[in-house]
Amino acid sequence: MEQLLLINIIFLFAILPVLYIRRTFFRRNIFLGRFLGNYIFLAHYMFFLLIVLGIVNYFFYHLSGLNILILSLIILPIFFIYAYNNFSKPRVIRDEIHLDKYSENKKMRIAFISDVHLSALTSKKNIENSLERIKEEEPDILLIGGDLVDFSCRDIKSNFTNSFRAITPRLGIYSIVGNHEYHGGVHENIKYIRSLGIKVLKDDVLNIEGLNIIGRDDITNKKRKKLAYLTKKIDMDFPTVVLDHNPISIDEAIANKIDLQLCGHTHRGQFFPYNLLVKKMYKNYHGYKIFGTTHTIVSSGFSSWLIPYRVNSTSEINIIDIYY
Structure with missing residues (x-):
């Protein structure tokens, strides 16, 4: 679990140099701009999800790496749909x-x-x-x-x-x-x-x-x-x-x-x-x-x-x- 959190922290902050590049390039490139927006959002909520699953793992129920992967694959797509709906339908x-x-x-x-x-x-x-x-x-x-x-x-x-x-x-x-x-x-x-x-x-x-x-x-x-x-x-x-x-x-x-x-x-x-x-x-x-x-x-x-x-x-x- 600790290794997963460390990987996610790296994943979260690895994009920071790219944020500077976007100022001159990503704004005009539709594919890369969309990638960056989704990357930032995914990185944040992967981080929070792993913290929540870590708390569950430590205090309530031991989760294997496979359990964590399956839960992530179920929760994150549902969460993305909910968050996109909030954005796209005023x-x-x-x-x-x-x-x-x-x-x-x-x-x-x-x-x-x-x-x-x-x-x-x-x-x-x-x-x-x-x-x-x-x-x-x-x-x-x-x-x-x-x-x-x-x-x-x-x-x-x-x-x-x-x-x-x-x-x-x-x-x-x-x-x-x-x-x-x-x-x-x-x-x-x-x-x-x-x-x-x-x-x-x-x-x-x-x-x-x-x-x-x-x-x-x-x-x-x-x-x-x-x-x-x-x-x-x-x-x-x-x-x-x-x-x-x-x-x-x-x-x-x-x-x-x-x-x-x-x-x-x-x-x-x-x-x-x-x-x-x-x-x-x-x-x-x-x-x-x-x-x-x-x-x-x-x-x-x-x-x-x-x-x-x-x-x-x-x-x-x-x-x-x-x-x-």
């Missing part, structure tokens, strides 16, 4: 937000997604199936919380223009940029996002049917505008929604009396044990939480970067009915 999360300090008796249905991570590895079928689910919800507006592009738009093999243009909310589709758009060349990636029929907000403000929307630049840009500066450009007597990719800025939203902040970035840790680490990093790392008069929603993401699996996390679509 669940719809519904929330109602009542902003009682406004009394115009208006309602807007917002569809919110984040972290699509379009790349050479993206399954067009999965994306189109998920976009169709959004269309079925008949949102008034679709907001995208950054990282629509995983790295460089040049790496994207499939044509997603018609896929996104098929979603036609009456008030349009708006997106901000995230850290991944910056990693791959933000200006070119913005041009690509606009080609999909999506309006990009980069420290921009607008008012749509009596609702202020502030789309912030990503925190990657150290020169991005302060939220206090952006709020001076709008009438704060109207309800205000802020799109900001990284939820580290939630305290800033609270200080500026923002009504609703929508974020992504965290992926809810994507899989154990990173869920636990990410939870400690943010005031709200996932889901709907209220701080004073500021409502916050952090999406676990519409898809994922590199690793097509999720554990204790699912891909998701947020449908928000906001009353103001």
